[in-house]
Amino acid sequence: MNLREWHKGLVWEAKVLMDKQYYTHDQAMNKAWDMNYKGIVADEEVEVSELRELYWKDGVEQLEKYTEEIIGRYR
16 A cells, blocks of 8 residues: 555544544554554555654544544534
8 A cells, every 4th residue: 555545544444443432533543553553564665654754744633623523423
């Protein structure tokens, strides 16, 4: 997979964890990263540090917005 595909997958997985396991966005991001770390490292197409930086920059923004969506469901 390429960098964008990994990023998209990690964010999606974090959203699932937030919905199903009631994790906060940072907990969900850490859990998604940990669950996929072996695959990320094994992927020769992806620079791990670049993915981590992208994930923690753009992913946080996306998941903070998603947190607001979740809160909005219960208002």
